[in-house]
Amino acid sequence: xxxxxxxxxxxxxxxxxxxxxxxxxxxxxxxxxxxxxxxxxxxxxxxxxxxxxxxxxxxxxxxxxxxxxxxxxxxxxxxxxxxxxxxxxxxxxxxxxxxxxxxxxxxxxxxxxxxxxxxxxxxxxxxxxxxxxxxxxxxxxxxxxxxxxxxxxxxxxxxxxxxxxxxxxxxxxxxxxxxxxxxxxxxxxxxxxxxxxxxxxxxxxxxxxxxxxxxxxxxxxxxxxxxxxxxxxxxxxxxxxxxxxxxxxxxxxxxxxxxxxxxxxxxxxxxxxxxxxxxxxxxxxxx
Amino acid sequence: xxxxxxxxxxxxxxxxxxxxxxxxxxxxxxxxxxxxxxxxxxxxxxxxxxxxxxxxxxxxxxxxxxxxxxxxxxxxxxxxxxxxxxxxxxxxxxxxxxxxxxxxxxxxxxxxxxxxxxxxxxxxxxxxxxxxxxxxxxxxxxxxxxxxxxxxxxxxxxxxxxxxxxxxxxxxxxxxxxxxxxxxxxxxxxxxxxxxxxxxxxxxxxxxxxxxxxxxxxxxxxxxxxxxxxxxxxxxxxxxxxxxxxxxxxxxxxxxxxxxxxxxxxxxxxxxxxxxxxxxxxxxxxxxxxxxxxxxxxxxxxxxxxxxxxxxxxxxxxxxxxxxxxxxxxxxxxxxxxxxxxxxxxxx
Numbered sequence: 043x044x045x046x047x048x049x050x051x052x053x054x055x056x057x058x059x060x061x062x063x064x065x066x067x068x069x070x071x072x073x074x075x076x077x078x079x080x081x082x083x084x085x086x087x088x089x090x091x092x093x094x095x096x097x098x099x100x101x102x103x104x105x106x107x108x109x110x111x112x113x114x115x116x117x118x119x120x121x122x123x124x125x126x127x128x129x130x131x132x133x134x135x136x137x138x139x140x141x142x143x144x145x146x147x148x149x150x151x152x153x154x155x156x157x158x159x160x161x162x163x164x165x166x167x168x169x170x171x172x173x174x175x176x177x178x179x180x181x182x183x184x185x186x187x188x189x190x191x192x193x194x195x196x197x198x199x200x201x202x203x204x205x206x207x208x209x210x211x212x213x214x215x216x217x218x219x220x221x222x223x224x225x226x227x228x229x230x231x232x233x234x235x236x237x238x239x240x241x242x243x244x245x246x247x248x249x250x251x252x253x254x255x256x257x258x259x260x261x262x263x264x265x266x267x268x269x270x271x272x273x274x275x276x277x278x279x280x281x282x283x284x285x286x287x288x289x290x291x292x293x294x295x296x297x298x299x300x301x302x303x304x305x306x307x308x309x310x311x312x313x314x315x316x317x318x319x320x321x322x323x324x325x326x327x328x329x
Numbered sequence: 330x331x332x333x334x335x336x337x338x339x340x341x342x343x344x345x346x347x348x349x350x351x352x353x354x355x356x357x358x359x360x361x362x363x364x365x366x367x368x369x370x371x372x373x374x375x376x377x378x379x380x381x382x383x384x385x386x387x388x389x390x391x392x393x394x395x396x397x398x399x400x401x402x403x404x405x406x407x408x409x410x411x412x413x414x415x416x417x418x419x420x421x422x423x424x425x426x427x428x429x430x431x432x433x434x435x436x437x438x439x440x441x442x443x444x445x446x447x448x449x450x451x452x453x454x455x456x457x458x459x460x461x462x463x464x465x466x467x468x469x470x471x472x473x474x475x476x477x478x479x480x481x482x483x484x485x486x487x488x489x490x491x492x493x494x495x496x497x498x499x500x501x502x503x504x505x506x507x508x509x510x511x512x513x514x515x516x517x518x519x520x521x522x523x524x525x526x527x528x529x530x531x532x533x534x535x536x537x538x539x540x541x542x543x544x545x546x547x548x549x550x551x552x553x554x555x556x557x558x559x560x561x562x563x564x565x566x567x568x569x570x571x572x573x574x575x576x577x578x579x580x581x582x583x584x585x586x587x588x589x590x591x592x593x594x595x596x597x598x599x600x601x602x603x604x605x606x607x608x609x610x611x612x613x614x615x616x617x618x619x620x621x622x623x624x625x626x627x628x629x630x631x632x633x634x635x636x637x638x639x640x641x642x643x644x645x646x647x648x649x650x651x652x653x654x655x656x657x658x659x660x661x662x663x664x665x666x667x668x669x670x671x672x673x674x675x676x677x
Contacts, residue, residue, distance in 0.1 A: 105669075105672065105673050163546070166546055166550055167550065170550035170551065170552050171535075171550065171551050171552050172550065172551040173550065190490075190535075192536070192550075192552060193535075193536050193537070271539040271540075271543075272539070272543065272546075274539075275536055275537050275538060275539060275543070276495055276496035276498070276502075276536075276537040276538050276539040276540070276543075277496065277537035277675050277676055279672055283539065284672075286498075287498055287668060287672075290397070290399045290400075290498075291399065291497075291498045291668065292664070292665045292668060293399065293402070293426065294665065
């Protein structure tokens with residue numbers, strides 16, 4: 043190819059640079075996704091008869107809808123726990139010296155440095171009948187018989203919250219770091235108390251980070267197959283396990299495909315709600 | 330040689346493709362591929378079966394490609410004309426699926442030197458069973474002082490909140506439910522009594538594990554004291570120092586045939602046959618019966634010994650008496666309905 047024209051605008055860039063990644067996505071993401079969609083539109087496992095039977099089956103079945111609902115609810119619970127626990131950490135991070143900052147960031151990142159499987163097994167040890175929590179409560183005489191923590195919704199939420207916490211804290215730290223600290227002082231000097239300052243200044247300005255953190259945490263929590271099945275057990279059914287059961291054990295690929303598509307759409311819907319909120323918050327934050 | 334960008338890119342792409350799809354360059358002459366199971370099975374086969382096969386076949390090239398039964402079926406299904414696997418290993422349920430989907434060849438019984446020595450239950454013309462998996466009662470001897478003797482013991486009030494089971498995704502879970510149904514007058518075609526029994530078991534249930542492997546963790550953590558369990562899995566736990574014991578219940582231990590099959594259209598048909606022959610020899614089966622593998626043999630020429638003789642059976646005659654084989658053809662017909670029902674009804 044010849045030299046670039048002399049008049050070329052140096053601030054523009056060719057889309058060609060994105061082509062390799064685009065091609066990769068087309069081949070290994072879009073194509074399989076289309077195949078999934080194609081398969082889900084068949085009524086029989088061999089994929090010969092077209093029809094919407096799989097979708098009808100899912101959408102008219104209270105049990106399946108229940109699984110979808112409980113999965114989306116699980117995501118909401120985990121996201122809420124992460125937000126409530128993660129926000130103070132991020133807030134603290136912006137207000138301590140550099141030494142403490144390093145320690146905080148290390149603690150926040152630590153979970154990311156071990157595999158999800160290891161972290162989840164650690165939670166089994168913590169939540170088990172003879173686990174740390176039960177042993178402590180028993181030795182303090184607070185309870186007589188061990189509490190059932192493992193294989194409960196509570197256990198799944200707690201474990202997932204810890205596992206996904208960095209996804210919430212990191213965007214929050216970034217968002218809070220962008221807020222001009224002078225605004226706090228200005229608010230105080232104009233007579234607002236700390237809580238009023240927090241709700242009227244800090245929270246609105248940090249909303250983009252909150253939204254980003256919630257989106258990431260939510261998406262990660264509802265699709266966390268390993269943690270859900272190890273802590274939740276075999277009778278607590280969430281969408282990923284339902285999907286696995288249909289695809290792998292029962293070899294019912296069309297229904298499994300339909301479940302994936304429905305799950306995908308449900309997640310997209312939730313994420314788009316978050317993004318819309320994000321867009322609105324940007325207007326709010328700028329006002 | 331002058332390299333311009335275009336030729337560099339082409340070369341890079343070609344090299345990359347050859348690396349990513351090695352089948353491109355030597356599609357016809359690939360080594361024998363045996364898809365065994367992951368974990369202890371892979372270890373046992375790598376240490377015993379592969380060397381025995383290579384010794385008997387002039388060091389023929391072969392690779393182990395461990396994966397779950399269902400994945401083996403999916404992979405072969407995706408390339409029926411030129412399958413990437415030559416020999417498959419299956420639990421009874423998936424074996425019937427593979428046969429039903431026309432993925433395996435009949436075993437050349439008349440050519441086989443060892444087929445006729447297998448005990449009758451292991452003689453499957455579509456692929457013989459070189460091993461059995463055995464499911465019985467597993468318990469923690471520190472918490473359970475009188476060893477259980479029957480499946481019915483799981484319902485005893487003293488085990489309130491101490492029993493673990495698995496859901497029906499696994500062969501173990503499904504096979505166990507069928508056995509419970511049989512105990513209460515049901516059969517492979519009618520597991521209603523089994524579901525009723527499960528309902529009554531609820532006060533005792535501490536956990537419904539997502540897979541048999543998770544049961545092991547639950548024993549280790551003291552979450553459960555008693556459960557149906559796989560003989561081999563228990564031996565592995567025991568070897569790690571976890572207090573667990575296995576007993577065959579008086580109703581009979583459930584035996585699953587692990588069958589081995591030649592894949593249809595395999596380019597290595599002859600070697601595949603030789604590998605299966607090696608798996609059927611008394612020598613290989615004897616080695617695999619001894620510690621640390623403790624895999625139950627199917628060749629009647631193998632003399633039972635060690636832990637297997639102590640806990641399961643002293644010889645093939647006793648083995649036949651103490652083992653229960655199930656009709657997986659019948660089970661497969663309704664399994665998806667049962668899984669659905671289990672999903673809905675078993676909430677603790």
